[in-house]
Amino acid sequence: MSATLSQFAQSLSVETAFTVLAVAKQLKAAGKDVVELEIGDSPFESTPSAKAAGIEAIESNQTHYCPSPGLPEFREAAAAFVKNEFGIPAAAANIVAGPGAKVFEQFFCEAFLNPGDSVLVFSPYFPTYVPNIHRRGAQIIFSPLQQSHGFRPEISQIEKFLDDAASPKAIFLNSPQNPTGGVTTEQDLRDIADLLRGKDVAVFSDEPYCHMVWEGKHHSLLAQDGMLPQSVAAYTFSKSYSMSGWRLGFAVASTEVADAIGKMINTSLSCTPPLVQLAGTRALKQDHSERTRQMGLFREKVELLTSGLNQIDGFHTLPPLATFYVFPNVAPVCNRLGITSHGLALYLLEGADDAFGVACLGGECFGEAGAGFLRFSCAEPNDRLQQALAFLPKALSREDRVASYLERHPAFRLSNEYPEP
Ligand SMILES: Cc1ncc(COP(=O)(O)O)c(C=O)c1O
Structure with a gap:
């Protein structure tokens, strides 16, 4: 018999970003084109x-x-x-x-x-x-x-x-x-x-x-x-x-x-x-000046992603104040499609298209209060961010694909509607 794990080890919760990263890498290895906006890493070289x-x-x-x-x-x-x-x-x-x-x-x-x-x-x-x-x-x-x-x-x-x-x-x-x-x-x-x-x-x-x-x-x-x-x-x-x-x-x-x-x-x-x-x-x-240069590039990315996301029906993002994350409220979209926000994130990665996907995280990966939101990081070149933005409205309009994704993943069905902004 093997020794039992402690209660602490058995209950250990982890950063979901790394779990989604593993799925994204697996899909990429199988030939899918994935824009990876799930992990909070820098796309730049060390200074x-x-x-x-x-x-x-x-x-x-x-x-x-x-x-x-x-x-x-x-x-x-x-x-x-x-x-x-x-x-x-x-x-x-x-x-x-x-x-x-x-x-x-x-x-x-x-x-x-x-x-x-x-x-x-x-x-x-x-x-x-x-x-x-x-x-x-x-x-x-x-x-x-x-x-x-x-x-x-x-x-x-x-x-x-x-x-x-x-x-x-x-x-x-x-x-x-x-x-x-x-x-x-x-x-x-x-x-x-x-x-x-x-x-x-x-x-x-x-x-x-x-x-x-x-x-x-x-x-x-x-x-x-x-x-x-x-x-x-x-x-x-x-x-x-x-x-x-x-x-x-x-x-x-x-x-x-x-x-x-x-x-x-x-x-x-x-x-x-x-x-x-x-x-x-x-x-x-x-490396002060290189740091300032890289921060300027991050800022551009956050602005690009924020303004693009705010043009999508049902997305509401605050003007960018800080960090390289964008955190839109997507409650109206989740309520319309009957899907949880992390379900929506995984649908964009796995279910919306066979050849292309966007990896991001549902806000509930950061606690219950994040439900109804998505978190996008800006860890890809700007043209890839544009591609992701162009893909999202198409993905959200494919209701037949959402339905079949939910058939396969019933845990992501939304049982109670999220409050809308
Ligand atoms: C809020 C917060 N704290 C801590 C860390 C950990 O950073 P480090 O790579 O320095 O361990 C991160 C990384 O994403 C973070 O977002």
Whole structure:
């Protein structure tokens, strides 16, 4: 008899984007032309100084263990970066290097949560928050983000959480937000800081899209007075420097929390590869103009996709504020066709046409509050985005194909209509 998996392992939920990516790759291997807008990756090359520094680092044998919290030069460069760009009062001792931003969700939960604690998560949300909170036996309280409120967190919901939750201990904030593209304004951050300052409540401030703000600039909660000691911010090289496969990010926290997270790295990963940190250090110092150029290209893509989607009957998308995602409300289309939003996403990939498909995700992959929406990333060249836009109205008019897709996949039949905008 084999050993049984833990309840945690059996209940583990994952990022659906990777599941849909696997289906898209399989269809492509079988000859289908698929425009892949499901995964949140950059279509651009890693920035040039980063690539050169990585090669140099291997050639000069920077290929051994290094200190668990990170190389001193990386920590210094990261601290200077958040201080200069976002006004966070950080020094090298406040920085911990990690393989991307995602791993800090787990370390944040390990740093602050005990079983039974309550955690506030705004929904729709980045899917791996949930398993990382459950890993510590904490309870999640979801608060819906509304398209009519620009997908910004409502301060009254934080007050309610602090007043009503059994043991309020942590809040997950994500701005600019995946999947909605919403931005928490500087005034929102001031209000949040005023509510939380000095309370025994920790904030995970997830900021991977800090350079993808299309109106104004990015603001971090950690720049607000007194917020550094009770927050952990996570940054990544995956988006700003197109380095998702290198796996590099870092956290900013008080020295006490940074030390605790350093111990978690010591006891799990040992360290983040030094050659990758050296590549990232060079990117922070030298790839500013390439980063700005790539961000401009992302902005064009988001604008192209948003305006194209808004011309489709039954699609309603907010003007682009941030990130490389577009998150239209498609409730009228789902209600007309009797299909769930993730069913609609998979129909566009698998069912609408034999030779061509578009891969995207249903909003419910990011929590119940996302139902009735689709999430498109912009990870393809602009002509491919145009092809996808031209395909969608055709696909949505093929009602016989929708019906036969639903025959084969009855789980995607919509049982209760979505509220329409
Ligand atoms: C909100 C959010 N957090 C974290 C991550 C993880 O990024 P990384 O590649 O740095 O682990 C992503 C990636 O898509 C994201 O969208």
